[in-house]
Amino acid sequence: MHRHHRFTLLLAALLCAAPAAAQSSLTTEIDRRTAAIASKLTAWRHDIHQHPELGYQEKRTAALVAAHLKSLGLDVQENVGGIPGVVAVLKGGKPGPTIAMRADMDALPVTELVDVPYKSTVRTVYNGVETGVMHACGHDLHTAMLMGVAEVFAGMRAQLPGTVKFLFQPAEEVPPRGGAQPMIEAGVMQGVDAVLGLHVGPGPLGTLSWRSGAISAASDAWRIVVRGRQTHGAFPSNGVDPIVVSAEIVTALQTVVSRSLDLTQGPAVLTVGAIHGGLRENIIPDSVWMIGTIRTFDPKAREKVGVRMKEIAQHIAAAHGATADVSVTLGYGSTINDATLVGRLAPVLQRVSAGKAFESKTQSMAGEDFSRFANVAPGFFFNLSVTPPSVDLMGVAGNHSPLFQADDNAMPVGVRAMANAALELLVGGVPKRAQ
Ligand SMILES: [Zn+2]
Ligand SMILES: [Zn+2]
Structure with a gap:
């Protein structure tokens, strides 16, 4: 090899190594600062857990978040999008x-x-039914x-290149409107080069996982109202019984996924989540309503489920002299992980979890x-497993279960994963997404 060529290579190697070295010292800094706030993470979480608020009602939570972000000296916006959304901007010391x-x-x-000592005792009335909030x-x-x-990034602001935006969104569980859309319409994604998020779920404590491509399903809501004719429970032939019709519809809906979809194009789920009709034992009611959710990955399947539901419900109702109104409300689309971000950030998750991270083989519905x-903007969404080690993972309660539980010790892993993933992009840059 020619001597000055070798020198050029050495120089190039040094120049490349400089950001890498800076990044590794910042990684150490993230780890140190995260360890220092572990007890704060637990205290915040217990406080929020004990005072849960339903979608669009997150006033107390948003105030807690905003007060903290202001105490860090960040530029904070509240009530973003006309809902309790909170956005904070942290400008690093370098471009x-x-x-x-x-x-x-x-x-x-x-x-x-x-x-748990911080168990929620909050109660509310939801869809006309008294329930707890959790x-x-x-x-x-x-x-x-x-x-x-x-807090970790605020302490190392001067050393950070770029800008970090913290988006605290309300109403994730309230499709179709949700909380992201009003915040996007308020401009929170302007100038954003990439967006990161994570979700906790059951699994070995502190394990991180990701997936290329689709990581969540399209989720649509449906409602069916079956109308018959009210009559005395002792004289059913004088009316039209919507309860019997509804039972047939619920059974027949089970064939939509199993018989009408090409499941080689992706999994799908059709669930009846609630059914309500009638008031007492000797009255056949006038109507029954039911609601549920549709989960799909394939856009053709997404459309077909709605079509088949209408055909099935309306024809079964007609066969009994009843009617069925079927409405489907399109909710969230599928979350697609950006391929370039997956390539860059999977090794970061691997490093943060000391080799315990893995690419998930299963598609979540x-x-x-x-x-x-x-x-x-290009997005990367990943999972953090939070089941306490004392809980048997066989038959462990999942998200939305009244028995769902999470170990506080998972949180430092999540903080390090998010911070290090962001750092990788801040330091290394984000390629523009191909249009
Ligand atoms: Zn949920
Ligand atoms: Zn969730």
Whole structure:
């Protein structure tokens, strides 16, 4: 090899190594700062868990988040999008890209059955039914972890290249409107080069996983109202019984996925989530309503499920002299992980979890409002497993269960994963997405 050629190569290697070295010292800094706030993460999460708020009602949670972000000296906006959305901007000391990170803040109408000192005793009336309110999807952890990332980054602001945007969104669990869309319309994604998010779920404590391509399903809501003719329970032939018709419809709906879809194009689920009709034992009611969810990956399947539901419900109703109104409301689209970001960030998750991260082989049928942020800028969404080690993973309660539980010790892993993923993009840059 020619001597000055060799020198050029050496220089190039040194220049390449400089950002890498800077990044590794910043990684050490993230680890140190995360360890220092572990007890704060727990305190925030317990506070939020004990005071859960349903979608669009996250006033207390948003105020807690905003107060913390202001105490860090960040530029904070509240009531973003006319809902309790909170956005904070942290400008690093050096030029670089803008990376957004998102946490959802809403709880669910679920009555908590986990016996922890910070158990929720909040109650509400939802869809006319009295129920508890619980962080049964782990959004309390998401919120606490992003508060933690903000504190970690605020302490190293001068060394950071680029800008970090913290998005705290309400109403993830309230499709079709959700919380992302109003915030996007308020301009929160302007200038954002990439957006990151994570979700907790059951699994070995502290394990991280990701998936290339689709990581959440399209999630649509449906409603069927079956109308018969009310009559005395002792004289059914004088009326039209919508309960019997509804039972046939529920049974026949099970054939939509199994008989009408080409499942080689992706999995699909059709669920009846609620059914209601009647008031007492000797009255056949006038009508029955039922609601549920549709989960698909294939756009053709997404359309076909709605078509088949209408055909089935209307024809069964007609066969009995009843009518069925079927409406489908399109909700969140599928969350697609950006291929370039997956390539860059999978090794980061691997490093953060000391080799315990893995690419998930299974497609989750969960829906995610994060998909809307990921439609605007390249997105990366990953999973963090949070089951306490004392709990048997066989038959462990999943998200939305009244028995869902999460170990606080998972949170430092999540903070380090989010912060290091953001750091990788801040330091290394984000390629523009191919149009
Ligand atoms: Zn959920
Ligand atoms: Zn969730």
